Amino acid sequence: MAEYTVESTLDARGLNCPMPVVRTSQEIKKMSVGGVLELLATDPGSVADMIAWCKSTGNELLDRKTEDGVFRFYIRRVN
Amino acid sequence: MESIAFLFCFVTPYVAAAAFLGGIAYRLTVWRQRSPVPVHLSMFPRPESPLARLGHALVDTFTLKGLWKVNKPLWVGAFAMHLGLLSLLLGHVRTVTDYYLLWELLNWGEEQQALFSHLAGIVAGVLFMVPLVYLLGRRFAGAVKWISVPEDYLILLLLLGIAITGNHMRFLVEVDIHQLRAFLQGLIFFRWAPAPASAGISFIYHFAMVQLLMIYFPFSKLSHTIGTVLSKMVARS
Amino acid sequence: MLTRFLEITRDRINRPLQYYQDICVRCGACMDACHFYAASRNPAHIPAQRMMLVRKALQGERSWLNWYRDADRADGRQVSEIQQAMWECTGCRRCATFCPFDLDTALLVSVGRYALMNEGTGLEAETGHGMILEIGNAEISKGEIIEDLKEFYIEQVKLLEKRVQDEFAPDLQIPVDKKGAEILYVPLVGEHATVPAAKIFHAAGADWTMSLFTATNHSFFVGDMARAKQAARLILDEALRLGVKAIVYPECGHATRTLLSFFENWFGEEIAGIERMNLEPLVASYLEQGKINVRAGAVDTPITYHDPCNLGRNGGFFEEPRSLIRAVASEFRELEPNRALNWCCGGGGGLIAVPEMKETRMQAGNEKAEQIRRTGAKWVVTACENCKTQLGDLNEHYGLGVEIKGVTDLVADALIL
Numbered sequence A: 001m002a003e004y005t006v007e008s009t010l011d012a013r014g015l016n017c018p019m020p021v022v023r024t025s026q027e028i029k030k031m032s033v034g035g036v037l038e039l040l041a042t043d044p045g046s047v048a049d050m051i052a053w054c055k056s057t058g059n060e061l062l063d064r065k066t067e068d069g070v071f072r073f074y075i076r077r078v079n
Numbered sequence B: 001m002e003s004i005a006f007l008f009c010f011v012t013p014y015v016a017a018a019a020f021l022g023g024i025a026y027r028l029t030v031w032r033q034r035s036p037v038p039v040h041l042s043m044f045p046r047p048e049s050p051l052a053r054l055g056h057a058l059v060d061t062f063t064l065k066g067l068w069k070v071n072k073p074l075w076v077g078a079f080a081m082h083l084g085l086l087s088l089l090l091g092h093v094r095t096v097t098d099y100y101l102l103w104e105l106l107n108w109g110e111e112q113q114a115l116f117s118h119l120a121g122i123v124a125g126v127l128f129m130v131p132l133v134y135l136l137g138r139r140f141a142g143a144v145k146w147i148s149v150p151e152d153y154l155i156l157l158l159l160l161g162i163a164i165t166g167n168h169m170r171f172l173v174e175v176d177i178h179q180l181r182a183f184l185q186g187l188i189f190f191r192w193a194p195a196p197a198s199a200g201i202s203f204i205y206h207f208a209m210v211q212l213l214m215i216y217f218p219f220s221k222l223s224h225t226i227g228t229v230l231s232k233m234v235a236r237s
Numbered sequence C: 001m002l003t004r005f006l007e008i009t010r011d012r013i014n015r016p017l018q019y020y021q022d023i024c025v026r027c028g029a030c031m032d033a034c035h036f037y038a039a040s041r042n043p044a045h046i047p048a049q050r051m052m053l054v055r056k057a058l059q060g061e062r063s064w065l066n067w068y069r070d071a072d073r074a075d076g077r078q079v080s081e082i083q084q085a086m087w088e089c090t091g092c093r094r095c096a097t098f099c100p101f102d103l104d105t106a107l108l109v110s111v112g113r114y115a116l117m118n119e120g121t122g123l124e125a126e127t128g129h130g131m132i133l134e135i136g137n138a139e140i141s142k143g144e145i146i147e148d149l150k151e152f153y154i155e156q157v158k159l160l161e162k163r164v165q166d167e168f169a170p171d172l173q174i175p176v177d178k179k180g181a182e183i184l185y186v187p188l189v190g191e192h193a194t195v196p197a198a199k200i201f202h203a204a205g206a207d208w209t210m211s212l213f214t215a216t217n218h219s220f221f222v223g224d225m226a227r228a229k230q231a232a233r234l235i236l237d238e239a240l241r242l243g244v245k246a247i248v249y250p251e252c253g254h255a256t257r258t259l260l261s262f263f264e265n266w267f268g269e270e271i272a273g274i275e276r277m278n279l280e281p282l283v284a285s286y287l288e289q290g291k292i293n294v295r296a297g298a299v300d301t302p303i304t305y306h307d308p309c310n311l312g313r314n315g316g317f318f319e320e321p322r323s324l325i326r327a328v329a330s331e332f333r334e335l336e337p338n339r340a341l342n343w344c345c346g347g348g349g350g351l352i353a354v355p356e357m358k359e360t361r362m363q364a365g366n367e368k369a370e371q372i373r374r375t376g377a378k379w380v381v382t383a384c385e386n387c388k389t390q391l392g393d394l395n396e397h398y399g400l401g402v403e404i405k406g407v408t409d410l411v412a413d414a415l416i417l
Helices: A019-030 A044-057 B002-033 B050-063 B065-070 B072-095 B100-106 B110-138 B142-147 B150-171 B177-189 B201-219 B221-235 C003-012 C015-023 C035-040 C047-060 C076-087 C094-098 C105-119 C130-167 C195-204 C225-242 C253-267 C279-288 C319-328 C355-364 C366-375 C385-398 C407-413
Strands: A006-011 A036-041 A060-067 A070-076 C183-185 C208-210 C246-249 C275-278 C303-306 C332-334 C379-382 C403-406
Touching: A006 A019, A019 A036, A019 A044, A019 C130, A036 A044, A044 A060, A044 A070, A044 C130, A060 C130, B002 B177, B002 B201, B002 B221, B002 C015, B050 B065, B050 B221, B065 B072, B065 C094, B072 B110, B072 B177, B110 B150, B142 C047, B150 B201, B150 B221, B201 B221, B221 C015, C003 C047, C003 C105, C015 C047, C015 C105, C035 C355, C035 C366, C047 C076, C047 C105, C076 C105, C094 C105, C130 C195, C130 C225, C183 C195, C183 C225, C195 C279, C195 C407, C225 C253, C246 C253, C246 C279, C253 C275, C253 C385, C275 C279, C279 C319, C279 C407, C303 C319, C303 C366, C319 C332, C319 C407, C355 C366, C355 C385, C366 C385, C379 C385, C379 C407, C385 C403, C403 C407
Parallel strands: A006 A036, C183 C208, C183 C246, C246 C275, C303 C332, C303 C379, C379 C403
Antiparallel strands: A036 A070, A060 A070
């Protein structure tokens, strides 16, 4: 796995639909190209949503892991 | 003057009738050609069966329920105006033919018929004209002004002109119903008879404006007369 | 300017919209009905004016009658007015309810938004509708990744299941991708849309499975019916693959509307054998048939119900949510007006997803906030995700001091197993 440093962290836990995607999109736009966003979520639905969003916007999903029931995603801003 | 009167009494009525009927056919064709929405627009409450929906649409149409709920003065104005207009249209049937059966049933003589017609005409004339003044007035005030376009003023002015000349004939001059009937039947059956002289100049104005309205009818928002129930049926499909 | 907009609009004006164009008398009944106009007094927010702006643009192109029709050539001001008229609308159809002709501004807005999007007026940033497109696209691309994701997804659902078991019932299950289940429940993002439903299904002994997808359909908000259908197709395919008897949509207004009003037209024969329903009426029927039992009076806080437009006047579910609330809460207070005449929350039509619209939303929710305040209720219950988020924002903005909950939250918390 590639080395990366997290530029920004977004806690999307407990957000209503479609806020996890909206917040991520907003957050990513604020970041520098190449920067990495760490995203926290607890529900399975937003996981699928995040990955699909990365795919359709061309941003890169670097890594995902689960810790104590919390899912962490690492997304690199591509453009 | 003579020739203008002749024109409006014997030439343009045919133009107006043709434009009115042709225009309605055109309007219906335009509507028909537009693709019907394939999905249910489903506005609720929505009765289950098509027949119940039609009933619902008709009741809504004739009671103007929506207006009642949101704007009571407007409901009073609109309802009175339409009621007056409907009564006047029914009354105008007498200018072509009479309600023979009705009079017979009621056992009314010529005098009673005339009296009833006179009173009903007054009531309907007032019911029609007064709300028109209100409806026109509100177009000049506040937010309604923003959404008003020339079409809205023109139609109200035209209706008001028709109402004023009509009421003039009702209140101030005596119009011979038999003369009038002969004239209009003449137009319909091509057995031309002179226009009722007793009505004077009001008649020409009244008649000419009605013709203008007929020509304009299918090409203006007046087509809501035929579109209301159609539109309501789609919306609650 | 607006060439593409006019082309598309002209092409997509269907029969009801032609009626709208031709028969609207501009009586103004709709302006007293619109929550946007009530708050802003901006003419572009008057529903009839929304149509007039489009009509004028359509007529402005040709015709020597323009002076009379009040039609002006498309200029910058007109473009921004149309933009406002199309985007600052929640499509709640409250105006149509009062309209003497039932003219449907939501339909106009759907066509208008799609046409504007294709025009690219350069004002996207102002209205921020790009976000809705982005989410809509993500919903569709989910179809392409779901196979790779499935295992991971199911693993995570198991984690959630474990948590709910510990808290609620050890034998509760959240089945995913279960062939032959009777019900396919399509949730939303966020466990709040999964957990109450899972508890209720468990209590009712329902044979259900959860969808790999979510119910939302953001392409629908921008009138992009081809894409909306593509996203809906994912759910249909899943339902067919699993062989379910019914598709059940969660507390989400617009998705329920697509399911109940559009699926039949989109998928015809394919969907014919599958029942389609919203969670609220289903749970109400569980309660009525005695499949679930709840503690009467479990909630003694004063409580009110907000009719979401897509469940109420656009879906016809007025009594079902009320029967559920009444079964649980001892002090239920109606908003005035309610049911078909209820004021829109101000967050529908996709606006909730557009960060730039926050201020507009708060303004448009003024009537709603006042309505809630008048009841003195402490809990506001509703059955639409959009409404919940908006009501939550209004609560904060207007300092209402209420709690926002879903109808199924109430039911799930009062279940007797």
